[in-house]
Amino acid sequence: MTNGQGYGGTGGHGAPPPPQYPYGQASYQQNPYVQSPPPQNPYAQPVPPSQPYPPQQPYPSQQSHASAPPRPASGLPGGFPGPAPRRSRAAVLTQFLLQWIYAPLWILGLVLLFVLLIFADNVGGGSGPSSDGWLKVNRSFLPPRRLRAELTGRPEDWERYVAPILARRIAAAEAAYAAGDGEVQADLGRVVRVGLALRLYRGLGAAGVVRLAERHGWHGVVAGTDAGHVRLARHFPAPAVLNAPAPQDPPAAPGTPWGPQPVRFAPLLPFVFLLQIVYVPVYGLLTCWVSRPEPDYWDRWGARWTVGPRAFRAEFTNSPAAWDRHIRRILDRDTKRISTAARTPNGPRVDRVHLKRATYRGAGAHRALRLAAEQGWTLDPAYTPDPANSLHLTRP
Structure with missing residues (x-):
C-alpha cells in the first residue's frame, strides 16, 4: 500500500493502480526502502541453469578423512556414501564353500600360535602383535542371510540382514550407557557410539544404515564415517533430578539402598x-x-x-x-x-x-x-x- 510519496512520479497520486499478483505477492519495486537491482554486466559470462536436485555422491575412495573438515553429524542427503560395488558371485560362492575348511584350520593355527607366544615370552624372546584383528575368525565367515544378500545385491535383502545386527549393537550400547558407559559432554549428558564394518552393509550403504539407526533414536556421524565403516552415536541428556541424600543428612537406615548392606558370614x-x-x-x-x-x-x-x-x-x-x-x-x-x-x-x-x-x-x-x-x-x-x-x- 503506497503513501503518495513515491519517487520519479510513480506510485504517487494519480498513478495507475499496482498490478495484482495471483498469490498475494508484492513486487519489490513497491517497497520504497528496497534498493534497485544492479545493472546487468554486458561482459558477464552466461550462467548455466542450476540443477533442481544435487547429483548423487559416489562412494568415497580409500583415503584418510582426517584432512577433510568435519561436517555436522546429520542425516542430510549426500552426507553418507551409498552402496559399495558388488562382489562377484564366483568369489562369494568360493568363500562360502572354503570357509568350512579354512575356519577349523585357522582356529587350530591360533592355538599353536598362542603356545609359541607363551613359550617365546617365557624365554624372553619377542612380543605378540599389536592388533587382535587376526583373531577374529568370524569376520571372514559368511552366514546364510549375508550369502543371499551378497548374491542378489538387493537393498531389501541387505536390510533384512543388517537390521538384527544393528539392533543388537544398539541394545548393547544402551545397556552400557545404563551401566555407566559413555563420554561425558559439556552439558553433563553422555554420548555412546556404535560402529559397523563395510562387510555388514555393503549393498545397503552407510546412508541406509543411518536410516535404520534413526528408527532407534540414533544418528550418523559424518566426521567418523569412512569408506570401510559407518559411525553412529546417541546423546543421552543428564538426569533431571538426583534422588540422593545430602552428605549432612542423617545416616540411612540399614537395609535401605543408601544404608549399610548385610555382609557375609x-x-x-x-x-x-x-x-x-x-x-x-x-x-x-x-x-x-x-x-x-x-x-x-x-x-x-x-x-x-x-x-x-x-x-x-x-x-x-x-x-x-x-x-x-x-x-x-x-x-x-x-x-x-x-x-x-x-x-x-x-x-x-x-x-x-x-x-x-x-x-x-x-x-x-x-x-x-x-x-x-x-x-x-x-x-x-x-x-x-x-x-x-x-x-x-x-x-x-
Missing part, C-alpha cells in the same frame, strides 16, 4: 578368599564366550563372590572404623591417581572416580558419600545414582 570369608583363586579365572574364561547383556557383569555378579585383600579385614570385623579406613584408602588412591594424571603434560585431566559396592558394603553408600565429601567429592550429575551397585563421584 565371617567364618566363610577365608574359604571364599582361597576359592576365588580358582573361581576368578574360570569366571573370566566363561564370560569371554558368553554373550552377556550387562557390561558391568563382573561388578554386579562376579564381585559379589570375591573379597579383596584390602576389604577382607573390614568385612571380617564389620566394624565402622574398619570400613571408614577402607573407604578413605580407596579415595586416597583414586585422588592420587587423578593428581598424577593432571600433572602429566599431555594427559587428560580426570575429575571423576567410581566407587564399587564392595568398597562400602558394610558402611553404606551414604557413609561413603559423607567421607568423600570431606575431600571435596560430590555425586556426579552426569550419572543416575545407583547406590546398590556403585557410586559415581566428581570434584569441581
